[in-house]
Amino acid sequence: MQLLANTTSPFVRIARTAMIEKGIDLPPTLVDPWADDARLRAANTAARVPTLLLDDGTPLTEALLIVQWLEATRPAPDWPSLLGPASQVAGVLARTGIAVGAIEASTITIITRKVTAPALFDETAVGLRRRRSMVEGMQRLEAQAEAIATTGVPLLDAIAAVTLYDYQQLRFGDQPWLPATPRLKALAEAWNTRPSFAATRPYLAT
Numbered sequence: 001m002q003l004l005a006n007t008t009s010p011f012v013r014i015a016r017t018a019m020i021e022k023g024i025d026l027p028p029t030l031v032d033p034w035a036d037d038a039r040l041r042a043a044n045t046a047a048r049v050p051t052l053l054l055d056d057g058t059p060l061t062e063a064l065l066i067v068q069w070l071e072a073t074r075p076a077p078d079w080p081s082l083l084g085p086a087s088q089v090a091g092v093l094a095r096t097g098i099a100v101g102a103i104e105a106s107t108i109t110i111i112t113r114k115v116t117a118p119a120l121f122d123e124t125a126v127g128l129r130r131r132r133s134m135v136e137g138m139q140r141l142e143a144q145a146e147a148i149a150t151t152g153v154p155l156l157d158a159i160a161a162v163t164l165y166d167y168q169q170l171r172f173g174d175q176p177w178l179p180a181t182p183r184l185k186a187l188a189e190a191w192n193t194r195p196s197f198a199a200t201r202p203y204l205a206t
């Protein structure tokens with residue numbers, strides 16, 4: 001198995017954290033998705049990370065599809081469920097959706113800056129719309145933070161919320177519009193002591 005990844009992508013982090021929790025602690029194969037890496041191009045027509053190459057060569061793409069594969073192939077009770085008991089799944093997925101929406105707005109902002117440079121995409125009408133998605137997504141998750149467990153095996157909502165919080169700090173930590181989210185901060189601090197989170201924290205490669 002090979003995980004094509006980079007050091008910053010929040011989608012990579014969701015997939016990697018989930019994989020580690022399901023017992024697959026695979027050192028990532030670092031690629032630059034923007035450099036048209038041949039391995040990435042061959043495996044994923046979208047040329048994006050994460051891309052997980054299974055042992056039989058099957059390429060899995062899209063972070064949440066990788067999570068689906070993990071849930072299907074390593075199900076509870078032999079493996080921890082990332083969705084929790086049936087009565088909690090809707091809430092877990094609803095909170096995950098909020099986090100993923102804000103994560104997508106963040107990565108679109110970072111990616112589209114490459115298109116519009118030297119003009120800053122962030123201040124355009126669409127850029128401001130994406131900012132609103134980030135701000136409102138973080139605020140809504142902050143309001144629901146107490147529903148996200150902080151101990152035991154993390155569920156998908158915890159993985160996505162911490163991934164969002166840390167990515168926002170990395171990319172937009174100096175921006176005045178970034179809302180204060182003390183509950184999400186505490187959630188991130190709690191989970192980042194766990195190996196699957198600590199090993200996947202994003203950093204800017206030099």
Ligand SMILES: N[C@@H](CCC(=O)N[C@@H](CS)C(=O)NCC(=O)O)C(=O)O
Nearest residue numbers: 009011033048049050062063064107
């Ligand atoms: N929907 C995809 C998004 C993956 C994605 O956008 N990855 C970015 C890095 S954060 C990438 O590889 N971008 C390269 C490109 O867009 O060409 C997922 O869930 O995995």
